[in-house]
Amino acid sequence: MPKSPEDTMPTSGRHEMPFTRIEIVVLSVIEGRLGVLLGRRAQAPYQGRWALPGGVLRIDQDKDLDAAARRVGIERLGVELPYLRQLTAIGGRSRDPRAPWTLSVIYRALVPFEAIDPNPGKRLEALKWVAADEAAADARLAFDHAERIGGALEVTRGEIDRLELPFEFLPQAFTLGELQACCEAMLGRHLDKSSFRRRLDERNLLEAVEGQMRTGAFRPAQLYRRRCP
């Protein structure tokens, strides 16, 4: 058995290191449904297939993993991704035929879909929004990305269940109806109005914007905003 003491010096090149990437599961609510952003691969492997946007970790540029994910978001999508959360790391042989061993750190971002221009220029390939649940079950996606999307959905829905609210998808001031519809879109299921509201104000998560109402075709609704987090 090879010796491998704790203090093996990480002299550069002593051991080969994995080819390390960042992949981002970008979620948004579009027309009442949760969508995920995919990019079409221009080259092999999986040429022409849809995949999560991602990029190579650049240790010369990135201060840490979070910074790497932010840079990848800007370079590949043209947007700052403010609400990044790391989900997991996946690594192994033969994940990507271009390198003997690859490691991907998976992030999740929540971004209003209008913020991303699907065709910003030549250096970015085609992007599209896809219904998240279908993407998670779509075996045709590149690599193991369908599974990664499934993991992101589970985590994200857990957050909504625990009333970690998706303010990213809402205007500064919003009605309780809008908030509920947004949560329902993310969960993919109906929520009960009265218990949703009871849970909200037991937790003191919101404050009413006094005097301000959303007026529309029907009865005006009180506007709320996030209580100083």
Added chain:
Amino acid sequence: MPKSPEDTMPTSGRHEMPFTRIEIVVLSVIEGRLGVLLGRRAQAPYQGRWALPGGVLRIDQDKDLDAAARRVGIERLGVELPYLRQLTAIGGRSRDPRAPWTLSVIYRALVPFEAIDPNPGKRLEALKWVAADEAAADARLAFDHAERIGGALEVTRGEIDRLELPFEFLPQAFTLGELQACCEAMLGRHLDKSSFRRRLDERNLLEAVEGQMRTGAFRPAQLYRRRCP
């Protein structure tokens, strides 16, 4: 802004990759308390300080990250770690002065403390068990390991709260009292006997080993085992 298209070929050496390690938070229940296994560092940095056991990812040996964690467990601790769970990845500049950029994938293992011999031989440095809550608050630990231990505790206690039971720490057949004591040790707080039992059998997690009782100084107790998982 540098171009960084999706399909940058991972030609080995085109970009420098981070020095990648595995660190393992090994937890056990010892004398009614949750403990974590630490090793004393033999060399700089943090020479003489206590740290999580870990090792370098070896892409020539390890099929994937989980396999790397298993190998590190065997090489550094002399045990198979069957219940490994990946927690997170941490990476950045200046985490470890020996390399410009390091990435650590953190695992958690649950192992009965008797399974690990603190002094198995020369190639392993001194190991010791420390009360987990104290280690999580101990700023003297090497690197950011105290914080990692805190994260492991949070995840592990969440599992117990959701009644993902720590069979790793129990014999094949055990009493409900033993199970409850084990959970209490892990959570660091008291559990109510009657509601603990109610929750257990609502979920059908256990089955009685018919006719078998644990006899001791007092009233014998029914033995249970895990219901076919």
Added chain:
DNA sequence: GGGCATAGTTGCGATGTGCTACTAAGTGGT
């Protein structure tokens, strides 16, 4: 046989949450 420590059960009350039903307040059609 009685004390004692653990095993195991029962009942109650507090809490959280889903369901149903209700009232309120606007628009727009007749």
Added chain:
DNA sequence: ACCACTTAGTAGCACATCGCAACTATGCCC
């Protein structure tokens, strides 16, 4: 003027979960 319609917002009840306290049961030991 009135009513249908739609959304906003509230109230009451049923049910499940769970903590707490009290109780019974059963063995060992003195």
